[in-house]
Amino acid sequence: MDRTEKLSLTSRLLAHVDNGTTDYADGLMRVPFGAFNDPELAKREVEVVRRHPHIVAHTDELPNPGDFLTTELIGTPLLVVRQNDGSVKAFSNVCRHRGARVEFAEKGCKRIFSCPYHNWAYGRGGELRAMPHAEDFPGLDKAEFGLVEFPCEVRHSLVWVIPTAGEDLDVRAILGDKHDGELEQTGIGASHQHRFETFDLDMNWKVVVDGVQDSYHLCQLHTTTVCPLLHGNIYALDPHGKSWRLVVARKTLEQIRGKDPDEVDVRDYTLANYTIYPGTMLVTEPNHFEIWTITPHPDDPNRSRTTIRLLSPAKPETERQVRFFDKNWELLMKTLLDEDWHVAGTITGNIATGGVGELVYGRNELPGQMFHTVLAEDVAKLTR
Template sequence: MSISPEETQIIKSILQHCEDGTTDMQPELMRNPVTTYTDPEINAREIETLFRKFPIIMGHSKQLPDASSYITNDELGVPLLITRNKDGQVKAFMNVCRHRGARLTDSPCGHAKTLSCPYHKWTYDLDGNLRGLPHAAGFGDINKQELGLVELPAFERFGLIWVRPSVSDEPLDLDAWIAPMSEQFQSLDLEDHVVYREWSLDRKMNWHLALEGFQESYHFCGAHEHTACAGYLDNQSIWLDKYPHVRHAVPLPKVVDLKDQDPDNWDYRGNFLTQNYVFPCNYIQVMTDHVYIHTIIPTGVDSCIFKCIMLIPEAPKTEKAEKYWQKNYDVIRTVFNEDFEIGESIQKGLNAGANNEFLFGRYEIGLQLGTKAIHDALEGRLTT
């Protein structure tokens, strides 16, 4: 499998680190106030900015398998109806009738050419157009074209569905937004993958604590001493700042064998876990042969939702394949739970007064880069 010049440089850098006993580091420490995790006003600002003004990955293309399919989602605090219309295009709307505000559907997914409000049967197609209403004469000369569902910016790229969950006059060029990561994402062929498992967890911790578990590998041999630790080099990673996104390459121990191979024969993916932070709240976590899509959503200052989609190259065709993917699923659930249990224990102690700030070490690079991008967005220095 051919690798990109960027991946060739990642391998060269990690081999040099292994030879020198070093790792990537930032110039200085960063100090993050504990109020980031405890202040309801900060949490409200983050929801209003990060979770309304920026595109968020809401699913995989196979979850809208054909024309007239739809999915719904309320976890962002906005009732979303995401559809694939008769032309195969992905659309997103508020799942709210324009007559009296009732939800059009409570089904998590389905197929339909039209959806009718259960209250008064106003009916909409999957392009959001108001197609009909009973006893229309009672509403005079209303313009049905002005009473379609409220549309939200939606995109389908790299086999993933992206939605900006608010109405805005500000344009959104998703291709430009994700351009720093596009070469890598395009190479993954995620549109040809299938969903093996999808799950959603309510956790009792600030959303930053859940996000931060993916933003450094310093904790691997602490939190994951008996699980993930042995699978990777200890605290040796390569970080690429793709502002506001981040590519984090975590090497497997066997990467050192590449030093004796011709670089033309190097295999990147088989030797790395790649953790891709997609601002503001997604991670595309690339394993050696499958991929996880993570979405972390605040539901309060001390609670969040963790969503995950496990993507595999093809549906299991044999019992052996099913056991293999089930084992991978079981392992990742165990590893994630180790992070979440620690995150919830941190949340319990935040108001004790032991810490006024947290230290982000020089090799906790993802924490530093991610925090800077979030601060920039909250201060209006970062927009789509």
């Protein structure tokens, strides 16, 4: 973040604090309840989401050539492998012979991945290396029967995958040069993954996305957990394409007043959420990072999956440092499980049975309005 941007952001946020304002949408937005539980709409949303990048790992999980992990992304089984040259590739974890799962282990290190059904064997690069009784498959070109490869990129120490073959993936372009450069300056590229956990939720995925981007509720729902740290309903939002940077003022922001702007950094007094549409958030705080990956269930609009990663700037070297990041994780889990998801978890059920026809997003809920607008536009493009 250059000096001009720091000064501008500081000025915007302090003005919002002084005036009790925030960045606003032009007006109200109404979203029908059907947008959250219509099965046909949900299918089209899944198709949209499968064409965009999602974070599936931190590079700490794949330190050496041959290291692999298996996971599922919007119903697609993935095999993610560190290559001999240090790059990372992602494949469909499905054998090209009869469609069985190739690798059942959650993680490990291998040179060869053999399907247990008929022992078709694939190399680290996904190529078909061997098959029993190859003479019984006359005319089959092994070069054409490697594992299906998905677009994959490592950026900011994170492994990004689009679970649709043939799509273009350029994380820097998606973020934009300015926001990508800001993330690089935070040191996230040298980060250490302290904890991560995946949650299968009985919630529509858009309810979860809405919650992570919503600063309106911070001092209503989180009176003793988050509100002492952050200003509720005060943020600055800057879009780039379908992505945006959402900066929330910390309660310490007022300490900047009167100080030499070249001696303070507004990032030490804020929380920045770099949102990569449709459901990825890179949250930067002064002493750690949170990485969110939110995806719909492939078949059920009332279910979703969220993976959260807590990253430290470097690997903790002392027990005290470990406890510090453990406490950050514990606060995050308490806030989510006891407050956010405890309340937001009722929304999906209420949509089905509550007799209310729509949700209303205020002018102060600009991130939610932007998200629902872009998603609706992308879904509409599928039907043209």
